[in-house]
Amino acid sequence: MKADLEASLPAGQDEYAIRCRDVCRSYGKLKVLTNLNLTVPQGQIYGLLGPSGCGKTTLLKCIVGTLKISRGHITVLGKPPAFPGHAVPGKMVGYMPQELALYNEFTISDTLTFFGRIHGLTSKETQTRMEFLIDFLDLPQKHSLVRNLSGGQRRRVSLGAALLQNPELLILDEPTVGVDPVLRAKIWQHLVEIVKTGKVSVIITTHYIEEARQANVVGLMRNGRLLAEGPPEAVMKQHSATTLEHAFLQLCETSDRVGSKRGSSPQGTGPLENSQSFDSGRDESQPILQNSRAARVRARHVLPKWRNITALMIKTLVRMKRMPGSLCFQFLLPVIQISLICLCVGGDPRGIQVAVVNNETSSSAYSHSLLSFLDNSSVHQVHLSHKEALDGIYNGEYWGVIGFGQNFTSYLTKRMIQRQVSRDVVDGGSVHVWLDLTNRQIALMLQKKLHEAFQAFVDSKLGSMAYMAALPIKFEEPIYGSQNTDFTTFVTPGAVLSITFYLAVGLTALSFVLERKEGLLDRCWVAGVSSMETMLAHLFSQLFVISVQIIMLLLFILLVFKMPNEGSLVLVIILIVLQGVTGISFGLVISSAIDDEQSANQAALGIFYPNLILSGIIWPVECIPYPLRYLSLALPQTYASEALRCIMYRGWGLSRMMVWRGFAVTLGWNTFFLILATVILKLRT
Ligand SMILES: Nc1ncnc2c1ncn2[C@@H]1O[C@H](COP(=O)(O)OP(=O)(O)OP(=O)(O)O)[C@@H](O)[C@H]1O
Numbered sequence: 081m082k083a084d085l086e087a088s089l090p091a092g093q094d095e096y097a098i099r100c101r102d103v104c105r106s107y108g109k110l111k112v113l114t115n116l117n118l119t120v121p122q123g124q125i126y127g128l129l130g131p132s133g134c135g136k137t138t139l140l141k142c143i144v145g146t147l148k149i150s151r152g153h154i155t156v157l158g159k160p161p162a163f164p165g166h167a168v169p170g171k172m173v174g175y176m177p178q179e180l181a182l183y184n185e186f187t188i189s190d191t192l193t194f195f196g197r198i199h200g201l202t203s204k205e206t207q208t209r210m211e212f213l214i215d216f217l218d219l220p221q222k223h224s225l226v227r228n229l230s231g232g233q234r235r236r237v238s239l240g241a242a243l244l245q246n247p248e249l250l251i252l253d254e255p256t257v258g259v260d261p262v263l264r265a266k267i268w269q270h271l272v273e274i275v276k277t278g279k280v281s282v283i284i285t286t287h288y289i290e291e292a293r294q295a296n297v298v299g300l301m302r303n304g305r306l307l308a309e310g311p312p313e314a315v316m317k318q319h320s321a322t323t324l325e326h327a328f329l330q331l332c333e334t335s336d337r338v339g340s341k342r343g344s345s346p347q348g349t350g351p352l353e354n355s356q357s358f359d360s361g362r363d364e365s366q367p368i369l370q371n372s373r374a375a376r377v378r379a380r381h382v383l384p385k386w387r388n389i390t391a392l393m394i395k396t397l398v399r400m401k402r403m404p405g406s407l408c409f410q411f412l413l414p415v416i417q418i419s420l421i422c423l424c425v426g427g428d429p430r431g432i433q434v435a436v437v438n439n440e441t442s443s444s445a446y447s448h449s450l451l452s453f454l455d456n457s458s459v460h461q462v463h464l465s466h467k468e469a470l471d472g473i474y475n476g477e478y479w480g481v482i483g484f485g486q487n488f489t490s491y492l493t494k495r496m497i498q499r500q501v502s503r504d505v506v507d508g509g510s511v512h513v514w515l516d517l518t519n520r521q522i523a524l525m526l527q528k529k530l531h532e533a534f535q536a537f538v539d540s541k542l543g544s545m546a547y548m549a550a551l552p553i554k555f556e557e558p559i560y561g562s563q564n565t566d567f568t569t570f571v572t573p574g575a576v577l578s579i580t581f582y583l584a585v586g587l588t589a590l591s592f593v594l595e596r597k598e599g600l601l602d603r604c605w606v607a608g609v610s611s612m613e614t615m616l617a618h619l620f621s622q623l624f625v626i627s628v629q630i631i632m633l634l635l636f637i638l639l640v641f642k643m644p645n646e647g648s649l650v651l652v653i654i655l656i657v658l659q660g661v662t663g664i665s666f667g668l669v670i671s672s673a674i675d676d677e678q679s680a681n682q683a684a685l686g687i688f689y690p691n692l693i694l695s696g697i698i699w700p701v702e703c704i705p706y707p708l709r710y711l712s713l714a715l716p717q718t719y720a721s722e723a724l725r726c727i728m729y730r731g732w733g734l735s736r737m738m739v740w741r742g743f744a745v746t747l748g749w750n751t752f753f754l755i756l757a758t759v760i761l762k763l764r765t
Pocket residue numbers: 107110112130131132133134135136137138139178
């Protein structure tokens with residue numbers, strides 16, 4: 081394949097390392113690069129100079145391929161950047177971005193080892209280079225944490241990472257900012273040294289115009305265009321200047337004069353016409369490879385490399401190890417959440433104040449007996465007069481008033497014994513209850529407790545004849561579940577899935593956002609890590625975290641809170657892990673689509689309540705009105721929660737539709753989210 085690629089290269093391409101022709105790039109409406117032409121000769125140092133904001137960084141990003149150009153052609157070491165099968169991005173290029181692009185939790189040694197792994201260096205090679213670079217760049221000892229280094233030291237570590245694998249092309253964005261003059265001179269000396277072999281080429285941007293005199297070629301850039309390009313001495317001579325700075329000033333003045341004379345003349349016809357260039361005359365509109373061959377190369381190129389995935393996973397694990405507090409929090413948070421749910425949601429209300437108005441005075445009256453069966457832990461009885469009780473409930477002091485008439489005992493006896501009784505007897509033999517129904521759960525509990533107390537009272541009074549006073553509806557032994565099943569039992573499976581899902585979203589949603597912001601994503605990409613590899617590495621390392629979370633969650637719900645599990649524990653674990661993967665992949669979608677932390681946080685939080693409510697986790701799906709019910713059923717957690725309840729409480733297996741449907745929907749969402757995230761990340765890098 082290598083031979084194929086080389087055979088298709090145009091004659092003369094070896095003379096230059098980078099060639100840009102008519103390159104245009106805009107950010108929205110802002111044109112940053114306009115018909116820019118630039119040539120970096122092979123084996124030379126190219127100093128790219130220009131004022132702040134003229135587009136130098138943008139151009140370098142286009143050269144390494146992290147930004148796409150709107151028009152024109154760029155060739156780097158023989159092929160366009162990111163061309164299938166090309167080692168740019170990859171080992172052939174060492175890129176030092178303007179942002180420091182370093183992992184703060186890493187030591188210097190971790191940083192260089194990480195990039196060494198990605199470039200496929202052996203640990204011995206990495207070690208040798210590390211020793212050289214630490215000495216050469218005057219770095220502190222290799223176990224120093226990056227976050228404890230000064231700005232200048234970090235910049236030197238970043239430069240070290242770019243130099244690590246002895247690349248054929250070095251792309252350095254402001255490597256000498258914040259570096260003392262002695263070290264700056266040393267860096268330039270090193271660059272001069274490495275290009276002497278003729279195999280290494282360097283493009284470097286700097287604010288210190290005079291230091292660029294050591295470059296073989298300089299390009300002077302302004303407003304997204306190259307004003308001049310050539311050896312420093314030639315540029316100075318052409319403008320009769322004694323310094324590069326002076327030559328640059330003159331060029332700017334000339335450019336401004338010509339610009340104002342031409343007024344509205346189209347861009348791209350300015351002083352650039354006078355610039356020198358190192359053109360080899362190749363027609364760049366021709367593809368380098370034929371389409372079918374390119375497609376074959378691309379197919380091989382998309383296969384993820386384990387080497388990169390392993391390097392990224394080790395990176396994540398090292399970072400986790402360096403933040404033990406955060407790791408403990410990640411492991412404990414789900415347990416805290418599920419414990420709070422089991423303790424606080426779905427149980428019976430306790431200590432509810434109820435006023436009792438009992439007009440029977442005899443201690444042997446039935447009313448006293450009936451009240452003695454009322455569950456004291458849930459219902460706290462306060463004996464009051466009729467007026468005090470009603471005033472109390474109106475003032476919100478009591479949740480209900482239970483009233484007994486003065487003939488309750490005799491009327492109730494008549495009701496039980498006689499076949500036909502008058503309405504007055506029925507009324508006088510009834511317990512009268514006034515409820516504050518503003519809290520439905522408390523009101524339902526009071527009704528239930530009164531029914532239970534009455535049943536217990538009847539049982540005690542009538543013994544084996546109690547069936548005569550029973551309702552003509554008999555609830556037999558339940559087929560699934562138990563008579564004591566409370567609301568907590570319903571909520572817990574859905575809550576476990578929801579906690580796993582949202583923690584995974586939370587852990588993932590910010591991952592790429594922060595790495596992109598700090599330039600790390602681009603740096604890894606230029607080092608040869610593909611979007612797919614980044615995605616897979618993140619997925620695998622987060623799987624480790626959610627596995628620990630799931631084990632702790634299950635230990636708590638099954639052993640501490642004694643939730644029943646009638647089905648296969650393996651199925652339960654697999655379903656929860658798959659839901660964790662849904663959370664990770666959804667987090668990856670957010671992370672790849674959104675640029676700033678605030679928006680990523682808003683997106684993750686924004687879906688929390690709608691999903692929780694619509695997935696039937698805290699209230700049955702059957703209560704959702706119809707058009708919304710369809711939406712609910714399409715969500716990732718609705719069928720999954722139902723499946724988990726069926727496994728745990730009914731003991732069902734995969735042969736049941738309600739179980740396999742939960743797995744199928746979860747897998748469908750996982751695939752969709754992962755593909756979507758990979759596509760977005762690929763389109764954006
Ligand atoms: N992501 C972006 N979105 C919108 N505009 C951008 C973005 N990045 C850069 N720009 C704009 O593009 C222009 C060129 O920026 P660039 O960073 O390429 O300049 P530069 O020459 O490298 O400057 P400096 O020397 O200060 O680093 C600037 O006006 C900048 O505001």
